[in-house]
Amino acid sequence: MSNNHSLVPDYIKNLKVYQAGKPIDELARERGLTRISKLASNENPLGPSPFAIKEMTNGLWDLHLYPDMHAFKLKTALAKLYDLKLENIILGNGSEGIMSYIVRAFLRPGDEVLSSEHTFIGFYILARSVGSQLKLAPMTQDFRFNIQEMINNISDKTKIIYIANPNNPTGTYIRKSEFDQLMEHVPSHVLVILDEAYFEFGKEFTNYPDSMDYRYDNVITLRTFSKAYGLAGIRCGYGFAHEELISNLTKIKLPFEPNLIAQLGAVGALNDLPHLKRTISNNALERERLHKYLLDKEFNPIESITNFIAFKTGSSEASTHLYNSLLDRGVIIRPLVANEMPDFIRISIGTKDEMDHFYEAMEEILPEYNKKFGRC
Template identity: 70%
Template sequence: MEKLGRTLVPDYLKDLKVYQAGKPIDEVAREKGLTKISKLASNENPLGPSPYAIKEMTGGLWELHRYPDMHAYQLKKSLCELYNLKPGNIILGNGSEGIMAYIARAFLQPGDEVLTCDNTFIGFYILARSVGANLKKVPLTSDYRFDVEALAESITEKTKAIYIANPNNPTGTYITKKEFDYLMKYVPDHVIVLLDEAYFEFAQHCDDYPDSMDYRYDNVITLRTFSKAYGLSGIRVGYGFAHDDLISNLSKVKLPFEPNLIGQLGARGALKDTPHLNRTLKNNVKRYNETFEFLEKHNFKPIKSITNFITYKTGSIEASEWMYENLLNEGVIIRPLKANEMPDYVRVSLGNKEEMQHYFEAMEKILPKYNELFGRA
């Protein structure tokens, strides 16, 4: 007899794989018996949360017997001030992935076609498949970017949604304003475009990066998060901006008390702490330059990124796995990209100075053997 869970789920869920997150620090410490661990696997903020956010969250602990404000009035107010919006254009959720789940639940049905690229954020693939949508993926361009021409050509009558991660994870690349405008010319009004800007804060300084706040397309939903530059992955707060008609329909499927009370307070605190955000961006630029140079020096051909991570080629799945395992033995956690269909690449998140030093030293230790095993000069 088939197991009960398997018989209960619809066919489209049967072969769906569970999302694999970056290995937690505790787990590596336990398994390897190590005390010094540098987690460079989940694109988190290495400077930690803003002290101001911590103060706000700590203050909220005495209110934990109360439900949070289901309209998150204060947090929405802060976002409205920052981006010059109305509360009716904002949706909040348990991370930006939580909002993606609402989008899937509200707008997608089994058999709907969802268009995106290969080698992008796996969390989205899983959510689209979890509601029975058919994912139609086109390859990235040869320089690892979303291919807007191929996307435009692939739109059919069945297309219901288009997902673009800009910048993209795991490649760190972006589509330009011109490319976004080009694509939008081909997108019918009834197709929703999910513009995932999880790494927006790192990218906003690039002149040709399309800040979606400058656009007012009624069928675009912009998703952003407190998990990356704001250093608050642990509290799970994300936000989306869109036309009020889309937002009010999304609100119908939203769980009423997300984000939770501590999440609302932390996110609001983080928005006020511009110095912390600036320190984060400054650290990132320094670590990016050092890491890129290090990888080039060791002949790895890193992909140019405007985010807080760098992906580089190892050349084979065996080489990626070897590098991942051997860095793990040294207490450095990176991310092999097999699940992203880039098995011959790995991704390293940019940590703080000490963490990157740990990574450089560990790499230098393992590279002689790596070069010998994988035939590199």
């Protein structure tokens, strides 16, 4: 086949495959380790809620049936929680599933999509997968979305603006006043995706803009059961927006996403407030301990309001060394090369035991590491 008739468009050929955190089984297979702490994918270290497990287990006997394509029970539970109508809610295979509907429904080759450097790579891949032009504004020096730069980059071709708030992998957030400032400059035909995957952690902070306090017709809020709710494995996310936007997205959505078990697990998780509270308080406690430790070891952690912290190693060589040395000791963390922060590493907050595992490993690694990288 000549290039002119190639099946695969160049914008697909040029995509890089998403790199997930290393799975526990893979590391166990590779190195024969038994004690492994995965601190690489911002999952809930306390696991799923027992309520969610019970609902899902009961649902196994209905697996011969298609799920309710309108997900009535889950949408009703979300509508009650956030005081919305069912028509304002869309569900998908994770919040990333909903991002894929948005991209499919609204973006065409050549359309401009505006976001920031150092944000969620899953979205970059989706935006590029339809041939749109991704414009990335620089961040502030303290690794936050630079709202003024974002405003400066809005053009006649801008169709979508993507903001992760709080942001992954930096753990930082835009303040209420910054969100207001941005919205003053966004034309009403431009769709703003407000990705709030870490909302449950962020809402503890007073100047964090909870998007439920706003009602913009051109904003879609995305949230997920993958993080604070501890259900990353079932792939269930939800979005809130104006009913017209939701109805257009629903037309191109695959009808039976999320699947039956995911719908049931999500309802169970919403009914278990104590589990969510335990999750948030364990996270706050261990995040503070980790931040202090990293400061103490002079790793310049970025102040985070989420369930992970990114910290500076100083070079990509140092990041690789630390990553591999931790793997050798059964601790999986995330280098940030793909986020174009090769001199940083991100670590998710685990249980006290998992964090102790990380600290023990670091104490073994640091004497040689400090010497090798001139940090004595």
